Amino acid sequence: MNETATAPAESKAPKAKVERPCHCARFTNEETGEATGCTKTTTREFAPGHDAKLKSLLIRAGAMGAEVRRVVDGMALTGDAVKAAEGYGFAHMVASGIERAHAKARAKAERAAARAAAKEKKESTGTDTVRAKVGRATYEGRLESSEFVYTVNGAERRTTKHQLV
Numbered sequence: 001m002n003e004t005a006t007a008p009a010e011s012k013a014p015k016a017k018v019e020r021p022c023h024c025a026r027f028t029n030e031e032t033g034e035a036t037g038c039t040k041t042t043t044r045e046f047a048p049g050h051d052a053k054l055k056s057l058l059i060r061a062g063a064m065g066a067e068v069r070r071v072v073d074g075m076a077l078t079g080d081a082v083k084a085a086e087g088y089g090f091a092h093m094v095a096s097g098i099e100r101a102h103a104k105a106r107a108k109a110e111r112a113a114a115r116a117a118a119k120e121k122k123e124s125t126g127t128d129t130v131r132a133k134v135g136r137a138t139y140e141g142r143l144e145s146s147e148f149v150y151t152v153n154g155a156e157r158r159t160t161k162h163q164l165v
């Protein structure tokens with residue numbers, strides 16, 4: 001490898017501060033065409049704050065399952081968002097940001113499905129009684145927006161921490 005041989009010589013001499021285009025300008029969301037629109041030059045990889053710009057661009061792309069195009073020296077590479085972040089210090093944050101976005105979308109879909117099921121039940125049975133698990137016990141009750149309302153020993157209780165059964 002030539003890189004290892006030339007590296008010490010390079011670090012001895014004071015580095016010439018060459019301004020190069022900010023790395024964030026290299027990336028485009030293949031599906032939406034979203035890019036940072038950055039025209040800045042910098043002696044580092046990123047203009048100040050632009051690593052964060054790129055990070056959110058990649059998370060948005062990854063969350064929607066879009067591929068990301070990366071153009072380096074006129075050569076385009078296309079791959080998933082996590083792969084595109086490889087080589088940068090924030091790559092793991094892109095991966096966990098995408099994972100969080102997926103978890104959020106799953107939770108939202110589950111809530112919507114539970115609401116739809118409860119609504120359907122109410123329409124088909126004429127009652128809004130639903131059964132839900134609260135902790136380990138299962139109760140009959142009704143749904144009021146995101147709350148499950150049920151009765152224990154004659155006392156009404158409400159919770160958002162329930163699971164329809």
Ligand SMILES: [Zn+2]
Nearest residue numbers: 022024038050
């Ligand atoms: Zn930039």
